Amino acid sequence: MAAPGTAIAAYSESFEFAGESLAKKLTILETAGIRGTRSHPAERTRDGTYAVRGTIFFHCSKGLLDLLLPRILGGGSSPTYTLTETLPSFDVLIDRVASRFVYGTCKVNRAVFKARASGLLELALDIIGETETPSATVFPAIVPPTDAPYIWQDCVVTLNAAARVVTEFELAVDNHVRARFSNSPTATDVYPTDRTIGLKCTVPFTGDDVDLYGPNTGGAAAATLAFTCGAHSLTFSLPQVQFADNSPIVAGKGEIFLALEGTAKKLGSTSELVVTNN
Numbered sequence: 001m002a003a004p005g006t007a008i009a010a011y012s013e014s015f016e017f018a019g020e021s022l023a024k025k026l027t028i029l030e031t032a033g034i035r036g037t038r039s040h041p042a043e044r045t046r047d048g049t050y051a052v053r054g055t056i057f058f059h060c061s062k063g064l065l066d067l068l069l070p071r072i073l074g075g076g077s078s079p080t081y082t083l084t085e086t087l088p089s090f091d092v093l094i095d096r097v098a099s100r101f102v103y104g105t106c107k108v109n110r111a112v113f114k115a116r117a118s119g120l121l122e123l124a125l126d127i128i129g130e131t132e133t134p135s136a137t138v139f140p141a142i143v144p145p146t147d148a149p150y151i152w153q154d155c156v157v158t159l160n161a162a163a164r165v166v167t168e169f170e171l172a173v174d175n176h177v178r179a180r181f182s183n184s185p186t187a188t189d190v191y192p193t194d195r196t197i198g199l200k201c202t203v204p205f206t207g208d209d210v211d212l213y214g215p216n217t218g219g220a221a222a223a224t225l226a227f228t229c230g231a232h233s234l235t236f237s238l239p240q241v242q243f244a245d246n247s248p249i250v251a252g253k254g255e256i257f258l259a260l261e262g263t264a265k266k267l268g269s270t271s272e273l274v275v276t277n278n
Contacts, residue, residue, distance in 0.1 A: 001067070004089045004105050008135060011093055013067050014142040015058065018122075022054030022092060022103055024132035049181050052103055052129035056092075060113070060121040062232040063145025065277050068125065072111040072173055073275065081275040087175060087192050092127065095139045104131040107190045109177040113236070116168035121150040121227065121234075128177045130187040150227045150234060157201065159241075159260075160211060160221035167257070169225065170200040171236060173273065197264040197273050199223060199241050205248040205258040212258060214245055223264075235276045239267040 002011045027048035030040060058064060066078050074084030092103040106129035115121045157166040176194040179187035203209050212221075223241045227234040243262035250256055264272040 001071075001090050001092055004091050006091055008093060008100065008102065008137040009140055011140045012142060014140075014144040015056075015064060015067070016144040018057040018059060020054060020056040020094060022052070022056060022094065022127055022129075024050050024052055026050040047185065049185050049187075050132070051179060051187070052106070052132055053109075054127060056125045056127065058123040058125065059149045060123050060234070061145055061147045061149045062229075062234065062277055063147045065234065065275075067145075068111075068123070069275055069277060072108050072125070073273070076275075079276050079278045081277065083195065083271045083273060087177070089190070092129070093139070100135045100137060100139055102131075102133045102135055103127070103129040104133065105129055105187075105190060107175070107177050107192070108173075109175055111173045112170060113172075114168070114170040115150075115152040115155065117152055119152050121152065121154075128179055128187075128190050130179070130190055147232070148229055150229050154227040154229050156224075156226045156228075158222075158224045158226070159201065159203075162211075164201075164203055164209060164212075167202045167204070169202075170198075171225065172196075172198045174198070197238070199238060199260075199262050199264060201260045203258050203260065205256045209258065212243070212260060213248065233276070233278045237274045237276070238264040238272060239270045240265045240272070 001013050028045055029048040030045040069081040071088055071090060073081050074087050076082040087107045089105050089107055092106055094101050106127050108125060109128045110126040112124040157164050174196045175192040177190060177192050180189040182188045221241055223238045225236040241262040241264050243260050246259055248256050248258045266272045
């Protein structure tokens with residue numbers, strides 16, 4: 001990734017990724033009128049606009065998140081990253097062996113952090129951009145971060161002022177990005193329209209966690225997810241999460257779980273999410 005318009009040779013950020021689907025999708029326009037035949041003539045078609053969108057999958061570490069968090073949240077620098085009203089644009093260069101592809105003027109539409117027992121901390125980054133440019137230029141000699149990844153065992157989850165046993169979680173930052181098309185075959189602007197932050201947690205439904213059902217009765221609960229890996233730490237802080245009631249059920253002979261699904265809200269002057277990456 002790099003600032004918009006950066007030449008391939010000047011790229012300075014490299015990422016290890018687990019997979020990606022960032023791609024151009026072209027629309028072909030045709031008249032499709034009544035013509036006395038069921039055949040469709042090629043002469044009555046034109047290339048329309050094309051959209052650039054897709055997801056890149058990562059396994060999180062401190063070095064990788066220092067590069068990605070400002071693009072997800074909008075602002076901040078190591079160690080504290082904060083939400084802003086605007087989002088930075090960037091270009092994405094992907095080496096697909098036979099050719100390199102540059103996706104220009106991109107923004108993060110949605111970022112989903114998730115992990116479950118015995119797994120890595122994963123990040124799915126949904127990106128919307130303006131243009132795609134194939135290139136034969138040699139990929140620059142840059143090295144991705146090589147620090148150790150965060151895993152679920154590194155995490156302590158605090159909900160409603162108490163540490164909890166949690167089997168899995170998902171934190172989604174949705175910037176509701178849209179692409180605007182005018183008299184151009186490509187998007188002429190990519191812009192955020194809203195922001196919602198959701199948190200899902202699955203906890204065993206025991207006497208220790210019964211207070212998590214119906215917390216909105218007495219006001220929404222604060223939440224933190226704190227990872228520690230050696231000398232590094234990562235903390236997601238949400239001052240208030242409104243969990244809609246979702247009753248625990250007995251699905252069989254196994255353990256009973258409570259599926260929490262809530263939305264983070266700003267509390268006074270405190271933003272709905274602050275991320276500290278030390």
